[in-house]
Amino acid sequence: MRIATRGSPLARWQAETVAAALAEHDVxxxxxxxxxxxxxxxxxxxxxxxxxxxxVKEVQAAVLxxxxxxxxxxxxxxxxxxTDGLTIVGCLRRGDVRDALVGSAFDTLxxxxxxxxxxxxxxxxxxxxxxxxxxxGVRGNMGTRVEAASADDIDAVVVAxxxxxxLGMHDRIGGYLDATQVVPQVGQGAVAVEARAGDQAxxxxxxxxxxxxxxxxxGAERAYLAELGGGCDLPVGAHAVADGGEIRIAAVLGxxxxxxxxxxEDSDPDGEALGRxxxxxxxxxxxxxxxxxxxxx
Numbered sequence: 001m002r003i004a005t006r007g008s009p010l011a012r013w014q015a016e017t018v019a020a021a022l023a024e025h026d027v028x029x030x031x032x033x034x035x036x037x038x039x040x041x042x043x044x045x046x047x048x049x050x051x052x053x054x055x056v057k058e059v060q061a062a063v064l065x066x067x068x069x070x071x072x073x074x075x076x077x078x079x080x081x082x083t084d085g086l087t088i089v090g091c092l093r094r095g096d097v098r099d100a101l102v103g104s105a106f107d108t109l110x111x112x113x114x115x116x117x118x119x120x121x122x123x124x125x126x127x128x129x130x131x132x133x134x135x136x137g138v139r140g141n142m143g144t145r146v147e148a149a150s151a152d153d154i155d156a157v158v159v160a161x162x163x164x165x166x167l168g169m170h171d172r173i174g175g176y177l178d179a180t181q182v183v184p185q186v187g188q189g190a191v192a193v194e195a196r197a198g199d200q201a202x203x204x205x206x207x208x209x210x211x212x213x214x215x216x217x218x219g220a221e222r223a224y225l226a227e228l229g230g231g232c233d234l235p236v237g238a239h240a241v242a243d244g245g246e247i248r249i250a251a252v253l254g255x256x257x258x259x260x261x262x263x264x265e266d267s268d269p270d271g272e273a274l275g276r277x278x279x280x281x282x283x284x285x286x287x288x289x290x291x292x293x294x295x296x297x
Contacts, residue, residue: 001028003032007033014072060086092214099160123258149172160188
């Protein structure tokens with residue numbers, strides 16, 4: 001089985017983890033390395049590329065044109081709506097969903113500290129908690145971002161905790177941000193696998209390695225994001241967990257400067273219906289539509 005993936009160390013870890021899981025079911029796999037738009041374009045801030053699938057489209061194309069059988073992605077990089085010709089089979093068991101700080105713990109950041117992040121979600125939620133903080137952008141692979149914390153003019157860098165853990169860099173974590181304090185990105189910590197629509201044999205092989213609970217939770221988060229609309233470039237986060245037979249989602253939608261931060265939490269057995277309902281609530285009953293209008297959406 002041929003697995004399409006980006007060539008970054010973290011992407012390779014994800015694809016190799018899928019290959020190892022398949023091998024446990026006597027399915028041998030090889031990697032097909034693909035360069036994506038997000039890998040090539042290193043000049044624009046990452047927030048300008050958000051929501052466009054710049055780290056997944058070329059990987060998906062490799063499956064669609066027959067160069068590969070499976071596409072492996074960080075679930076958080078995927079578009080909120082399905083891609084024609086492909087089926088999301090599911091997600092592997094989820095890792096840590098939290099954000100982490102390299103360089104300092106959040107509670108020990110000095111007044112007026114400078115925090116590096118390329119995420120408007122992280123920036124807005126941190127600004128909401130600490131209006132005194134100053135923010136700068138950061139790009140590059142995980143090693144580059146971690147090293148940015150050593151710069152004299154940067155006090156901390158915010159990244160996904162799971163990325164550091166999977167790359168053996170957990171010793172660089174200065175502190176974690178609780179998921180109730182800073183709501184994670186949709187799909188954070190999850191590895192998603194896609195196959196061509198109609199490729200039943202590949203889908204069956206992948207079904208044996210995906211985690212139903214993670215798949216259900218990520219599906220609920222993606223439903224929330226999809227209902228907000230593909231043009232939404234505001235700070236958005238959602239975290240779903242299984243609670244018995246129900247799915248509980250904590251969701252956030254805010255202004256870019258963090259002054260407005262709309263939050264809601266609810267549960268329902270139908271996670272995807274819940275995600276759509278929560279998006280409608282924040283958009284049409286809590287002021288989210290006004291935030292979009294002010295952004296010119």
